[in-house]
Amino acid sequence: MSLIVQKFGGTSVxxxxxxxxxxxxxxxxxRQGHQVVVVVSAMSGETNRLxxxxxxxxxxPDPRELDVIAATGEQVTIGLLSIALIxxxxxxRSYTGGQVRVLxxxxxxxxxxxxxxxxxxxxxLDAGSVVVVAGFQGVDQDGNITTLGRGGSDTSAVALAAxxxxxxxxxxxxxxxxxxxDPRIVPEARRLDRITFEEMLxxxxxxxxxLQIRSVEFAGKYKVKLRVLSSFEEPExxxxxxxxxxxxxxxxxxxxxxxxxxxxxxxxxxxxxxxxRPGIAYAILGPIAEANIDVDMIVQNIGxxxxxxxxxxxxxxxxxKALDVLARERGRxxxxxxxxxxxxxAKVSVVGIGMRSHVGLAAQMxxxxxxxxxxxxxxxxxxxxxxxxxxxxxxxxxxxxxHQAFDLEKSPA
Ligand code: ADP
Ligand code: ASP
Ligand code: MG
Numbered sequence: 001m002s003l004i005v006q007k008f009g010g011t012s013v014x015x016x017x018x019x020x021x022x023x024x025x026x027x028x029x030x031r032q033g034h035q036v037v038v039v040v041s042a043m044s045g046e047t048n049r050l051x052x053x054x055x056x057x058x059x060x061p062d063p064r065e066l067d068v069i070a071a072t073g074e075q076v077t078i079g080l081l082s083i084a085l086i087x088x089x090x091x092x093r094s095y096t097g098g099q100v101r102v103l104x105x106x107x108x109x110x111x112x113x114x115x116x117x118x119x120x121x122x123x124x125l126d127a128g129s130v131v132v133v134a135g136f137q138g139v140d141q142d143g144n145i146t147t148l149g150r151g152g153s154d155t156s157a158v159a160l161a162a163x164x165x166x167x168x169x170x171x172x173x174x175x176x177x178x179x180x181x182d183p184r185i186v187p188e189a190r191r192l193d194r195i196t197f198e199e200m201l202x203x204x205x206x207x208x209x210x211l212q213i214r215s216v217e218f219a220g221k222y223k224v225k226l227r228v229l230s231s232f233e234e235p236e237x238x239x240x241x242x243x244x245x246x247x248x249x250x251x252x253x254x255x256x257x258x259x260x261x262x263x264x265x266x267x268x269x270x271x272x273x274x275x276x277r278p279g280i281a282y283a284i285l286g287p288i289a290e291a292n293i294d295v296d297m298i299v300q301n302i303g304x305x306x307x308x309x310x311x312x313x314x315x316x317x318x319x320x321k322a323l324d325v326l327a328r329e330r331g332r333x334x335x336x337x338x339x340x341x342x343x344x345x346a347k348v349s350v351v352g353i354g355m356r357s358h359v360g361l362a363a364q365m366x367x368x369x370x371x372x373x374x375x376x377x378x379x380x381x382x383x384x385x386x387x388x389x390x391x392x393x394x395x396x397x398x399x400x401x402x403h404q405a406f407d408l409e410k411s412p413a
Contacts, residue, residue: 001034004036005036005037009154010046011173014045022084023088027088039133040077041153047070063109067144071097073136091129092130092132093124093130093131095121097146102137102156102160106144109147110147113159116160118163118164136156154211154215155214155218170229171229177229178210179259181208181262181403182209195259196246207262208259211228227241256361259408260406262395265315267343268342269311271336272336272338273309273337274334283334284312285298287333298310298312299312313378346389350365362386365388367405368401377389
């Protein structure tokens with residue numbers, strides 16, 4: 001008997017008919033003798049709908065109250081799925097994040113999981129019940145409802161799998177695995193049977209929404225066996241999807257580039273004509289960090305005549321806030337000629353562990369983009385990634401061109 005955590009995303013629980021399908025799959029696993037913990041998202045579109053209601057009332061809604069609202073989406077689906085299971089004769093019990101006691105910090109709308117109490121879930125599992133847990137949510141030390149950031153149900157599932165020492169964590173979604181890039185943008189994208197943890201982490205951090213980045217981080221930390229598969233195939237004949245692997249297997253076919261990720265959620269801020277002196281990066285980014293704004297790419301040019309330009313990217317939701325922080329700090333922590341921003345940018349990244357042993361990939365990437373007349377505004381690299389910021393309007397073209405340039409539609413030889 002093994003313990004399996006199964007997570008179903010919004011589309012997979014988008015209607016009561018689909019919830020019945022989920023219940024059938026859970027029942028199937030249970031009949032095979034497994035213990036099952038199910039994590040569900042809100043029905044598709046529901047979280048957006050809830051957040052839009054708050055935006056109707058305020059341009060800048062209080063984050064604590066946003067979490068109170070957003071968490072209700074998942075509360076509906078745990079109840080519905082439990083009812084569907086019970087109706088099928090499968091004992092089931094629903095839990096909100098607070099009822100499990102998924103303890104998080106108090107960073108509303110992007111809280112981090114600190115601890116999970118597994119006692120109640122264990123007791124239910126041992127008594128033969130399916131445990132149905134609301135994804136995306138937790139509770140802080142003071143009992144406030146928190147949420148884990150968009151796409152956070154993936155993280156709930158992996159964190160529960162780690163806490164319960166589950167044999168496998170299965171992420172069921174509307175595609176049958178992790179592809180070389182988003183198949184909605186490139187229909188020729190190819191499903192990967194396996195992907196290394198490092199590559200998955202990089203793809204997720206660069207914007208591949210198939211797994212939330214924190215879920216991949218958790219999986220790596222606790223070596224959770226993690227698989228992405230389709231919720232739309234029959235339970236008896238679901239294909240194996242994509243397995244996240246932790247060891248590089250020499251016998252494995254290994255492409256140089258595994259995938260392309262992209263992200264439309266960023267904005268670029270350029271602080272022009274700042275003093276080229278020690279401490280300037282801190283003077284600009286210190287207040288940004290204090291305002292709890294995450295910074296992604298950072299570029300500082302070599303200064304000429306004592307001045308330099310400094311640019312960085314932030315999440316688009318935090319763009320206005322970041323500009324406000326800089327406007328406040330300007331003339332206090334630092335002087336500059338001008339602060340300009342652009343929230344119509346996109347980031348495209350190619351990822352592959354083969355980059356470690358191959359040269360010339362950046363040149364190949366830049367050549368492909370140049371061939372389409374796409375201007376590169378910023379570049380950043382890591383050992384296994386090259387990312388560029390471009391004008392948002394060229395995003396889809398860039399992804400398609402790069403997918404082709406690196407032959408990703410073909411299996412590695
Ligand atoms: P869920 O609601 O199940 O969590 P998401 O919409 O969050 O589903 O994630 C699944 C979607 O991720 C797919 O429909 C696909 O459009 C998108 N996606 C982005 N990049 C990839 C990729 N590399 N492989 C597979 N899907 C991807
Ligand atoms: N319902 C949440 C969202 O839409 C969490 C999730 O689906 O993973 O972001
Ligand atoms: Mg998701």
